[in-house]
Amino acid sequence: MHVLGYDRDPVSVAGALADGVIAKALDPTLDGIEEADLVVFALPVGAAVELVAHVAPRVGRALLITDLGSTKRSIVAACEAAGIGGIFVGGHPLTGDHRSGWNASRTGLFARSTVFLCPAPSTRPAALALAEAFWRRLGAHTECVDAAVHDVMVTWRSHLPQLAATSLALALQHAGITRAELGPGGRDATRIAGSDADMWVAIARDNADNIAPALAAFETQVRMLRSALERDDDIMLRRMLYATQSWSNGDSLPG
Amino acid sequence: MHVLGYDRDPVSVAGALADGVIAKALDPTLDGIEEADLVVFALPVGAAVELVAHVAPRVGRALLITDLGSTKRSIVAACEAAGIGGIFVGGHPLTGDHRSGWNASRTGLFARSTVFLCPAPSTRPAALALAEAFWRRLGAHTECVDAAVHDVMVTWRSHLPQLAATSLALALQHAGITRAELGPGGRDATRIAGSDADMWVAIARDNADNIAPALAAFETQVRMLRSALERDDDIMLRRMLYATQSWSNGDSLPG
Numbered sequence: 188m189h190v191l192g193y194d195r196d197p198v199s200v201a202g203a204l205a206d207g208v209i210a211k212a213l214d215p216t217l218d219g220i221e222e223a224d225l226v227v228f229a230l231p232v233g234a235a236v237e238l239v240a241h242v243a244p245r246v247g248r249a250l251l252i253t254d255l256g257s258t259k260r261s262i263v264a265a266c267e268a269a270g271i272g273g274i275f276v277g278g279h280p281l282t283g284d285h286r287s288g289w290n291a292s293r294t295g296l297f298a299r300s301t302v303f304l305c306p307a308p309s310t311r312p313a314a315l316a317l318a319e320a321f322w323r324r325l326g327a328h329t330e331c332v333d334a335a336v337h338d339v340m341v342t343w344r345s346h347l348p349q350l351a352a353t354s355l356a357l358a359l360q361h362a363g364i365t366r367a368e369l370g371p372g373g374r375d376a377t378r379i380a381g382s383d384a385d386m387w388v389a390i391a392r393d394n395a396d397n398i399a400p401a402l403a404a405f406e407t408q409v410r411m412l413r414s415a416l417e418r419d420d421d422i423m424l425r426r427m428l429y430a431t432q433s434w435s436n437g438d439s440l441p442g
Numbered sequence: 443m444h445v446l447g448y449d450r451d452p453v454s455v456a457g458a459l460a461d462g463v464i465a466k467a468l469d470p471t472l473d474g475i476e477e478a479d480l481v482v483f484a485l486p487v488g489a490a491v492e493l494v495a496h497v498a499p500r501v502g503r504a505l506l507i508t509d510l511g512s513t514k515r516s517i518v519a520a521c522e523a524a525g526i527g528g529i530f531v532g533g534h535p536l537t538g539d540h541r542s543g544w545n546a547s548r549t550g551l552f553a554r555s556t557v558f559l560c561p562a563p564s565t566r567p568a569a570l571a572l573a574e575a576f577w578r579r580l581g582a583h584t585e586c587v588d589a590a591v592h593d594v595m596v597t598w599r600s601h602l603p604q605l606a607a608t609s610l611a612l613a614l615q616h617a618g619i620t621r622a623e624l625g626p627g628g629r630d631a632t633r634i635a636g637s638d639a640d641m642w643v644a645i646a647r648d649n650a651d652n653i654a655p656a657l658a659a660f661e662t663q664v665r666m667l668r669s670a671l672e673r674d675d676d677i678m679l680r681r682m683l684y685a686t687q688s689w690s691n692g693d694s695l696p697g
Contacts, residue, residue, distance in 0.1 A: 281625045285690070343619045348610060348628035354663040355606045356686040361659065364598045365692055370536045372634035373603035379627035381690030384683035391679060395671040402668040404616065406661055408609040413657040416650040424646060428639035431611040435540070435636030437620055 191219055194289075202289035221245050225321070228254035228262075231389035236265045243269035251317045253278045257341060257386075258393040259305040259334035272307035276318035277334060279303040279341070280327060285382040298326035303341075305334040342397040349379055349387060350398065351405060356380035446474055449544075457544035476500050480576070483509035483517075486644035491520045498524035506572045508533045512596060512641075513648040514560040514589035527562035531573035532589060534558040534596070535582060540637040553581035558596075560589040597652040604634055604642060605653065606660060611635035 192209035194200050203209040213219055220226065220242060226249050228235040235254050239262070246252060252275045254262055259277040266275035282300035283291070302322045306315050315331070322329045332340070356377050359369075366377060391398060408427075415423040447464035449455050458464040468474055475481065475497060481504050483490040490509050494517070501507060507530045509517055514532040521530035537555035538546065557577045561570050570586070577584050587595070611632050614624075621632060646653060663682075670678040 284626060341625075343614055343617045344623055344628055345625045347613065348624065348631040350667055351606060351610045351664070352627075352631050353683060353686045354660060354667055355603060356689050357663040357667075357682060358602065358656070358660040359598055360685060360689045361663075362598045362656070366690055367692070368599055369603065370596075370600045371539060372607075372637070373599055375630050375633045376603040376607050377690065378630045380686045382627070382687070384680070384687040388676070388679050388683050391671055391683075392674060392676065395674065399668050399671045401613070401617070402664055402671070405609060405613040406664050406668070408612040408616075409606070409657055409661050409664065412605055412609055412612075413654050413661070416646055416654045416657070419647060419650065421643070421647065424643050425639065427612060428608060428643050428646075430615060431608045431635045432637070432639040434611050434615045435621055435632065437622070 191223065193217060196288060199289035208292075217242065217245075222248065224248065224250050225317075226252045228252075228256070231383075231386045232256040232258050232261065232393045233389040236261050236393075239265040239269050239271070243271045246271065246274075249274055251276065251314050251321070253318055253321070255280060257345065257390045259303070259337045261393050263305055263307045263334040267307045267309060272309035273311045274314045275307045276310055276315055277303075277305035277307075277337075278318065278322065279305070279337065280322075281345075282327075285379050287383040287386065295326065297322070300327050302327045302329050303337050304329050304331045305337050306331070338394050339397055342394060342401050346390060346394060346398050347401045347405060349382065350391065350402060352377055352380040353387075446478065448472060451543060454544035463547075472497065472500075477503065479503065479505050480572075481507045483507075483511070486638075486641045487511040487513050487516065487648045488644040491516050491648075494520040494524050494526070498526045501526065501529075504529055506531065506569050506576070508573055508576070510535060512600065512645045514558070514592045516648050518560055518562045518589040522562045522564060527564035528566045529569045530562045531565055531570055532558075532560035532562075532592075533573065533577065534560070534592065535577075536600075537582075540634050542638040542641065550581065552577070555582050557582045557584050558592050559584050559586045560592050561586065593649050594652055597649060597656050601645060601649060601653050602656045602660060604637065605646065605657060607632055607635040608642075 190209045191211050191213050192200060192203050193213035193215070200212045204212060223246065226242065226246055228238060235256055252266065252271055254277055256262055256277070257279055259279060263275070263277050266272050280297055280300055280302045282297055304315070304318055319329050366374065369377065412427060415427065445464045446466050446468050447455060447458050448468035455467045459467060478501065481497065481501055483493060490511050507521065507526055509532055511517055512534055514534060518530070518532050521527050535552055535555055535557045537552055559570070559573055574584050621629065624632065667682060670682065
């Protein structure tokens with residue numbers, strides 16, 4: 188394989204070159220992308236969507252175009268509109284942590300992770316098969332899902348937890364508390380608040396129609412808890428905390 | 443040292459006996475507590491406060507009475523009122539995780555942890571010195587702090603993060619999401635939601651006057667984030683997420 192790479196951060200490009208993971212760096216015009224068999228967009232959702240129109244006329248040779256974004260409706264729609272829906276399969280690996288950039292990469296990052304694959308309306312079966320083979324070779328388990336269904340699913344599984352941690356971090360910051368002052372539980376609860384801001388602004392805006400109602404449902408739970416405390420409602424508090432404990436214990440994954 | 447122990451859960455008592463950590467189990471009347479030099483209450487805040495009046499007349503020989511509760515005003519006041527303020531020093535070790543009971547114990551649990559010590563108004567200097575020596579022998583670092591100041595401090599450092607995780611778990615549960623379905627970030631953000639419900643009901647009620655306003659401040663941040671999404675206010679979203687990221691990066695502790 189001959190891997191070409193581009194990143195707006197020269198440190199990431201230099202790291203990937205030095206580690207021998209990419210053979211050559213592309214320049215910002217992406218000159219050379221015409222020869223690619225496989226193109227992977229690994230950048231914030233909004234930027235990936237903007238790139239589609241620029242790249243679409245130049246990837247005539249590609250068998251598969253995929254991405255790593257956390258939302259899927261907009262990129263699927265953009266590829267379909269740009270005429271590359273036939274070779275596009277959206278990808279969303281459920282892995283990684285709050286870090287980003289080349290230094291956060293590691294061998295085996297995708298091993299045993301779940302990757303959602305979202306074909307476009309016109310995706311050809313051969314492109315989908317290639318996407319599945321690509322991810323399996325990296326050790327991941329793939330699940331094929333409609334882009335709209337995907338975006339609702341990740342609202343709850345990923346975006347709401349992220350923005351809950353963000354809100355908690357902001358409330359603590361306003362109260363003058365540093366993260367170093369937190370106990371171990373507070374550090375767990377705010378770990379993902381350190382995730383890349385650009386990436387999350389793009390995700391949140393792109394999936395706002397799903398996220399806003401989820402945040403409203405979350406506010407309701409916070410308000411109910413506060414109200415139970417203000418009324419010293421022991422029964423309601425017990426009900427809420429026991430429900431939480433049993434939900435947590437239903438988790439069959441380690442820790 | 444001759445360590446006597448009691449727990450309402452016979453499994454915990456049997457485990458501590460089998461591991462040779464306690465020499466003898468007390469019965470529910472706590473018969474034998476009269477001979478103790480040091481008494482440690484390790485039970486939910488409300489239960490510890492209730493126990494004080496029962497135990498106070500029987501600990502004439504003790505040099506130190508301490509506890510491990512997460513709130514300190516009520517236990518300090520109860521000990522002072524029961525006439526054992528002179529030998530009481532409240533203790534709050536900032537360690538452990540979402541698990542509880544004997545099986546969650548381990549050698550070195552308190553090593554390198556911070557323990558807040560809250561004397562009562564009439565605590566004798568010798569009792570405070572003994573409490574400091576006790577915790578240092580377990581490898582902990584002690585910080586002496588007024589009980590009212592302590593309860594405000596832990597509101598932000600511990601109780602708000604806990605109840606934010608509880609609220610998030612409840613919202614996810616209502617949406618039909620199991621914890622096993624979460625990505626790695628969601629699992630981090632909800633880990634402490636599995637903490638002991640009885641313990642947290644007691645903490646929340648005991649510190650409700652501090653926690654309710656903190657929850658209200660948290661609701662404000664969630665609502666502002668939702669409002670920015672509903673208005674597609676890119677500038678506000680960026681401001682909030684960049685503030686969060688820089689708050690997180692100010693953390694000098696690992697991970």
